[in-house]
Amino acid sequence: MIPMLDLALQYGALKADLDRAIAGVLESGQFINGPNVRAFETEVAAYLGVTHAVALNSGTDALHLALRALGIGPGDEVITTPFTFVATTEAIGLVGATAVFADIDPRTYALDPLEIERLITPRTKALIPVHLYGAPADMERILAIARQHGIAVVEDCAQSIGARAGGHQTGTLGEIGCFSFFPSKNLGAYGDGGMLVTNSERIAARARALRTHGGAVKYRHEELGVNSRLDEIQAAILRVKLPHLETWNLQRRAIAQRYSDQLRDLPAVQVPYDRPGSLPVYHQYTIRTEQRDSLQRMLSDVGIQTMVYYPTPLHLQPVNAHLNYRPGSLPQAERAAAEVLSLPIFPELGVRDQERVIAAIAMACQATADV
Numbered sequence: 085m086i087p088m089l090d091l092a093l094q095y096g097a098l099k100a101d102l103d104r105a106i107a108g109v110l111e112s113g114q115f116i117n118g119p120n121v122r123a124f125e126t127e128v129a130a131y132l133g134v135t136h137a138v139a140l141n142s143g144t145d146a147l148h149l150a151l152r153a154l155g156i157g158p159g160d161e162v163i164t165t166p167f168t169f170v171a172t173t174e175a176i177g178l179v180g181a182t183a184v185f186a187d188i189d190p191r192t193y194a195l196d197p198l199e200i201e202r203l204i205t206p207r208t209k210a211l212i213p214v215h216l217y218g219a220p221a222d223m224e225r226i227l228a229i230a231r232q233h234g235i236a237v238v239e240d241c242a243q244s245i246g247a248r249a250g251g252h253q254t255g256t257l258g259e260i261g262c263f264s265f266f267p268s269k270n271l272g273a274y275g276d277g278g279m280l281v282t283n284s285e286r287i288a289a290r291a292r293a294l295r296t297h298g299g300a301v302k303y304r305h306e307e308l309g310v311n312s313r314l315d316e317i318q319a320a321i322l323r324v325k326l327p328h329l330e331t332w333n334l335q336r337r338a339i340a341q342r343y344s345d346q347l348r349d350l351p352a353v354q355v356p357y358d359r360p361g362s363l364p365v366y367h368q369y370t371i372r373t374e375q376r377d378s379l380q381r382m383l384s385d386v387g388i389q390t391m392v393y394y395p396t397p398l399h400l401q402p403v404n405a406h407l408n409y410r411p412g413s414l415p416q417a418e419r420a421a422a423e424v425l426s427l428p429i430f431p432e433l434g435v436r437d438q439e440r441v442i443a444a445i446a447m448a449c450q451a452t453a454d455v
C-alpha cells in the first residue's frame with residue numbers, strides 16, 4: 085500500500101528530539117501559556133518575517149479570530165473561494181457575516197481575481213484567498229483589488245506554510261495570515277494547532293485577548309471571547325519540527341517535479357500549474373482528469389491511495405444552502421471538484437514508490453484510452 089502520507093516515518097527520524105521535547109514539558113508541569121508557546125510564536129514570526137504571531141488551537145480558530153479582530157460581523161460580506169475546506173466559510177458564518185463566492189482560476193484552483201472585482205459591494209469588508217494545495221494564490225492582483233477598494237485581506241495559509249509569492253512568505257502579504265498545524269499539514273503537530281500572524285500591533289493584541297476569553301488582563305473580560313490556546317506539548321513538538329520545514333518543502337518540490345516531468349505528456353492528465361514568481365510547497369500534488377473516478381478506482385485496486393480535495397464545492401454544501409447558490413453557478417469550481425485527484429506526497433516518499441504511482445497512472449490512462 086502506498087499511502088497519501090506516512091507520519092510514522094517523520095516521527096521515526098526525529099524520535100529522540102521529539103521524545104525529549106515532550107518529556108521536558110511533562111516534567112515542567114506547565115502545560116498552558118508556557119515558554120514553548122512563547123518561543124514558538126517568536127520563532128514562527130522570525131521564520132515568516134512578520135512582527136506578531138499568535139498561537140491558537142486550530143487554523144479554523146485563526147480564521148475566525150482574524151475576522152473578529154478586523155471587526156467583521158453581521159451585515160458584512162467576505163469574498164472567498166468555493167474550492168477549499170469548509171473552515172474558510174465556517175469562520176465567516178461564525179462572525180455573522182455573509183460569504184460571497186468568487187469562481188476559481190481553472191489552472192491554479194485559487195480565487196480568480198477577475199471574478200472578485202465584480203462581486204465587490206459597499207458591504208465587502210474582506211477577501212480570503214486560500215493558497216490551496218500549498219500553491220500561492222495570485223496575491224499581486226488580489227492585493228491590488230483590495231487596496232483599491234479599502235478591503236482587508238486574510239490569507240488562508242493552512243496548506244501553504246513556507247510557500248512564497250513574489251519572494252514573500254504567504255501569510256505576510258495581507259493584513260492577517262492564518263496557519264494550521266493539523267497533523268497532516270507541512271508543519272504538523274500531534275493534535276490540533278493554529279496561528280494567526282500580522283504586522284499590526286492592534287490586530288495582534290485583539291487576537292491575544294480574544295483567544296483568552298476576551299480579556300488581556302486576567303479575570304477582566306472586555307468582550308465575548310473564546311478559549312483557543314496552543315498547548316505546551318504541541319508547541320514543543322512544533323519547535324522541534326520547524327527547523328526542518330524548509331528541507332521538507334524542498335523534498336516535496338522535488339517529488340512534485342518528478343511527478344510533473346513524467347505525467348505531463350499523458351494526454352488525459354493535467355499536472356499542476358506553477359505560477360511564475362511563486363514557490364509552492366505542495367501540501368498536495370493534485371492532477372486533473374475527466375476520468376478521475378475510474379483512475380482513482382484503478383489506483384486503489386493496485387494499492388495506491390489517492391484523495392479528492394474537495395468533492396463538493398462550498399457553495400453547494402448544505403451548510404451554505406441559505407446563500408442560495410445553485411449547481412452551475414460557479415462552473416470552474418464545480419468542474420474542478422469533479423476532476424481533481426491528489427496523489428501520495430510527503431517528504432519521505434521514496435523514488436521507487438513514486439515510480440510505481442506514475443507507472444500505474446500511465447497504465448490506467450492507457451487502459452481507459454483503449455476502451
Ligand SMILES: Cc1ncc(COP(=O)(O)O)c(C=O)c1O
Binds near residue numbers: 141142172240264
Ligand atoms: C484550506 C484550509 N483552511 C482551514 C483549515 C482549518 O485548519 P484546522 O484543521 O487547523 O482547523 C484547513 C485544515 O484542514 C484547510 O485545509
